[in-house]
Amino acid sequence: MVLYDNCGRPTLNLRVSLTQRCNLRCPYCHREGQTPTTSSVGLREMTTQEVIRLVRIAVELGINRVKLTGGEPLLRNDIVEIVGGLAKIEGLHDLSMTSNGTHLAALAKPLYDAGLKRININLPSLNKKTYAELNGGNLNDVLNGVGAAVKAGLNPVKLNMLILNGVNEHDIGGMMDFARKSCAILQLLELEPVNVKDPYYRQYHFPIEKAEEELKKQALDMQVRGDMQSRHIYSLPEGLQVEVVHPIENSQFCSRCTRLRITSDGYLKPCLMIYDNLVDALTSMRKGANDKELAKLFETAVKRRKPYFVSA
Numbered sequence: 028m029v030l031y032d033n034c035g036r037p038t039l040n041l042r043v044s045l046t047q048r049c050n051l052r053c054p055y056c057h058r059e060g061q062t063p064t065t066s067s068v069g070l071r072e073m074t075t076q077e078v079i080r081l082v083r084i085a086v087e088l089g090i091n092r093v094k095l096t097g098g099e100p101l102l103r104n105d106i107v108e109i110v111g112g113l114a115k116i117e118g119l120h121d122l123s124m125t126s127n128g129t130h131l132a133a134l135a136k137p138l139y140d141a142g143l144k145r146i147n148i149n150l151p152s153l154n155k156k157t158y159a160e161l162n163g164g165n166l167n168d169v170l171n172g173v174g175a176a177v178k179a180g181l182n183p184v185k186l187n188m189l190i191l192n193g194v195n196e197h198d199i200g201g202m203m204d205f206a207r208k209s210c211a212i213l214q215l216l217e218l219e220p221v222n223v224k225d226p227y228y229r230q231y232h233f234p235i236e237k238a239e240e241e242l243k244k245q246a247l248d249m250q251v252r253g254d255m256q257s258r259h260i261y262s263l264p265e266g267l268q269v270e271v272v273h274p275i276e277n278s279q280f281c282s283r284c285t286r287l288r289i290t291s292d293g294y295l296k297p298c299l300m301i302y303d304n305l306v307d308a309l310t311s312m313r314k315g316a317n318d319k320e321l322a323k324l325f326e327t328a329v330k331r332r333k334p335y336f337v338s339a
Contacts, residue, residue, distance in 0.1 A: 032330060033333065034333060037089070040287070041090045043081075043094070043289045044288070046100065046102055047097065050164070051164045053127075056222070073292075079116070080318075085287070087118070088325055091118060091121065092123075095110070100125075107138060110141040123143070124145075125146070125147040128172035132174075136179040138179070145183050147186075148172060148176065152195045154166075183212045186211050190233045192230070199215065206267060207263075216235075239271050247263060249261050259271045284332075287325075287328060290305070292309065293309020294306060295327075296328075
């Protein structure tokens, strides 16, 4: 069974935000489109079993790929337990995570043993000063996390490099070298106008096409992932792969979108960009809703899915 929205798009991927807490202060973080207005009950978080139950119901409805996000998911004291519970769900084919990596050195092996398959690590710069100025973090913590993730067997380990105009656009070459030496995949991302102020976006937005032109000159091969919003994957010398993640605000991205989201406070969120069509699953669950009733909430959320950007 697979749920389709009113535009005929299947719902196959689920992004689950586990917390809005974070130990860094990245000004560009879109927080999975979650704002205080998405909840009228404050900073509630789903429990371990509530996360597992909602994901199990989603998988029964045809979703087979789950990514754990935040905030910083590694701040959850029960993160290994959550991963272990999700990994046991029959029909779940892929379980991954996005993290800032600062707590990963100690958790990479336990997460892998629990069933996590792969991880994306946010790494905007290899310059200690630039990294600290961007988010207040310690670069060495992240680098140790990258090494631990690769050593633990998480595969692939992807490094998410958000390109910011005037900040790190000249550091792409160094990041490519680091990714190659680390046996990681580099992902270049463009700043999104989600949960950031217009002046910040205008000042720091860097068109990803400029970086992609340089990749084309070096690439041995280029493939297009049709199942991932037609992102471009460049194969470069010495085994390096670089993925270029184009911004979501385009009709092609929307036409191929197969995602549904669960916010950390238990709302089903049909679209990253839309804030007024959420479905409150957690309140229903805590009031005693059975699995069939919760499945109906998923169906309602999927029917609310619609392309945010459409062709002119």
